[in-house]
Amino acid sequence: MRKLEEQIMKIVMLMASGIIIFILGFILWKIISKGLPSLNWDMVSKTPSGGFYLGKEGGILNAIMGSLMLIFCSVVISIFLSLPVALYINFILNRKSFASGVIRFAFDIMFGIPSIVYGAFGFMIMVFLGLQASLLGGIIAVSLLIMPIMVRSIDEVAGQVPRDLLEAPLSLGATRFEMVKIAARQITPGITTAILLSVGRGIGDAATVMLTAGFTDSIPTSLLQPAATLPLAIFFQLSSPVEEVQNRAYSAALILTIIILILSFSTRYVSRKISKSKI
Amino acid sequence: MLGITVFGLLILLLISAGLVYKSLPVIRQQSLHDLIFTSSWKPSKGHFGFLTFILSSIHVTMIAILIALPLSLFSAIYLSEYAKEWVKKLMSPAIDLLSGIPPVIYGVWGTLTIVPWISDSLAPHFVEFSTGYSVLAGGIVLAIMIIPLIISILMEVFAAVPLEMREVSLSLGATKWQTIKRVLLLKSLPGVLAAVILAISRAFGETIAVLMVCGNFTDVPKSIFDACYPLPALIANNYGEMMSLPIYESALMFAALLLFVIIIIFNAVSRLILNHITRRYQL
Numbered sequence: 001m002r003k004l005e006e007q008i009m010k011i012v013m014l015m016a017s018g019i020i021i022f023i024l025g026f027i028l029w030k031i032i033s034k035g036l037p038s039l040n041w042d043m044v045s046k047t048p049s050g051g052f053y054l055g056k057e058g059g060i061l062n063a064i065m066g067s068l069m070l071i072f073c074s075v076v077i078s079i080f081l082s083l084p085v086a087l088y089i090n091f092i093l094n095r096k097s098f099a100s101g102v103i104r105f106a107f108d109i110m111f112g113i114p115s116i117v118y119g120a121f122g123f124m125i126m127v128f129l130g131l132q133a134s135l136l137g138g139i140i141a142v143s144l145l146i147m148p149i150m151v152r153s154i155d156e157v158a159g160q161v162p163r164d165l166l167e168a169p170l171s172l173g174a175t176r177f178e179m180v181k182i183a184a185r186q187i188t189p190g191i192t193t194a195i196l197l198s199v200g201r202g203i204g205d206a207a208t209v210m211l212t213a214g215f216t217d218s219i220p221t222s223l224l225q226p227a228a229t230l231p232l233a234i235f236f237q238l239s240s241p242v243e244e245v246q247n248r249a250y251s252a253a254l255i256l257t258i259i260i261l262i263l264s265f266s267t268r269y270v271s272r273k274i275s276k277s278k279i
Numbered sequence: 280m281l282g283i284t285v286f287g288l289l290i291l292l293l294i295s296a297g298l299v300y301k302s303l304p305v306i307r308q309q310s311l312h313d314l315i316f317t318s319s320w321k322p323s324k325g326h327f328g329f330l331t332f333i334l335s336s337i338h339v340t341m342i343a344i345l346i347a348l349p350l351s352l353f354s355a356i357y358l359s360e361y362a363k364e365w366v367k368k369l370m371s372p373a374i375d376l377l378s379g380i381p382p383v384i385y386g387v388w389g390t391l392t393i394v395p396w397i398s399d400s401l402a403p404h405f406v407e408f409s410t411g412y413s414v415l416a417g418g419i420v421l422a423i424m425i426i427p428l429i430i431s432i433l434m435e436v437f438a439a440v441p442l443e444m445r446e447v448s449l450s451l452g453a454t455k456w457q458t459i460k461r462v463l464l465l466k467s468l469p470g471v472l473a474a475v476i477l478a479i480s481r482a483f484g485e486t487i488a489v490l491m492v493c494g495n496f497t498d499v500p501k502s503i504f505d506a507c508y509p510l511p512a513l514i515a516n517n518y519g520e521m522m523s524l525p526i527y528e529s530a531l532m533f534a535a536l537l538l539f540v541i542i543i544i545f546n547a548v549s550r551l552i553l554n555h556i557t558r559r560y561q562l
Contacts, residue, residue, distance in 0.1 A: 016353035114484020204381020
């Protein structure tokens, strides 16, 4: 009886895991098989021309460039905000102190705030500053969105820096700030992982940019112009009744998925390198 | 560094203060009770009742948890207790990837597969007509999106249960499954609870994927095959019009505030439980 139960449960567990793998495969297969037929060079090299949304010529270069500009600026801003926080709670404060616990808790909470709320908040800032939907607005919202992700993932690697390494410079008479510089060099691969993770999250998020960055057919030339983004390009084209446009939505989805796949595998590659070089 | 840290913490305060400030006009105009517990939605007349949207969000989230929890629980037990090294090596990138796929892709997949499946195969057995864009579709898509989150938290929770506890049970003649049932699951019950709460808050705030598959129809859904209209979808769909009416903007910001408050509370509870667990076993 006990053995039978054991066997049944084992099969149930295997099935549950199998279903999850199957779903992932199903999603990827569906996106690839739907997106591949209408994927061509025009898609990634041209901006929408007249009649694009009726199925005429053009591509989604505007959205690709918009997404890249947006994510690049956001990551740069966010890293300047997150790195000091992560270093502060790990090396200036004691990692296990109450204060850094509270700060970590706050960032965990911020990590849980949905992207639409960041979008609404970004929108609020824009109204306050008198901005229209623009690249800048999107950058503000996305920077806030990815900041907690960065803090969390840098925090995780920072916790693995050996204590001796921190005490050695201090005992040699280095200041705390110099010690932090040494620690920062130790966690560089961790920062790379943090960046890759945030790029993945930021580039795929639609709700924040929907409220802040707007949408346009041209590539933005200044921070104050609206910017198209990949997720929104997919979303808007999918809601079109024209079949060619819908097909283009599928191939845009494929492009985004390929970007995410590359990011996901590089994240694994980098973090494997970290664990190899660990003492 | 202290300055930037304080700035980071200030953002949390700023978001809440900003949302409260922006939603004050609509709260002043109608009572809080009226906003949350009535369901007549007439923006042009300046009357806002959020009940439909709140109920829609709750329905969709409940379905998502009902589907995702058993799958993730069994899979997490398998991965942490039974699976061989190579299986783990196969599963962990898959789960990573599943959590990395952007919501909009889930939305596309949902409209391509789940929605037609519901309207063509499933719904005809139960109701006369369904477009497929429904509570159920939203729930299924959300379930898949929260599976990786639940699994990764459960794996941590299970790993926090000391190996000795399992060994004691095994040495007394219990089978592996009995050990899991009586020792592992019992010991990690708070952790499982925390994972579920965190998953609920994630599901509650998800916007674009749900928006794409759940129909967005402002009526209280009567069955899981009816369209629904969750809170985040409401904000995302109407942000364009809200500039025209200040009170409309205020109402949508109130929706964001509602989401924010609910999610913050859920998150805080869940994180407190998880912190407690890791602290107890790590010392």
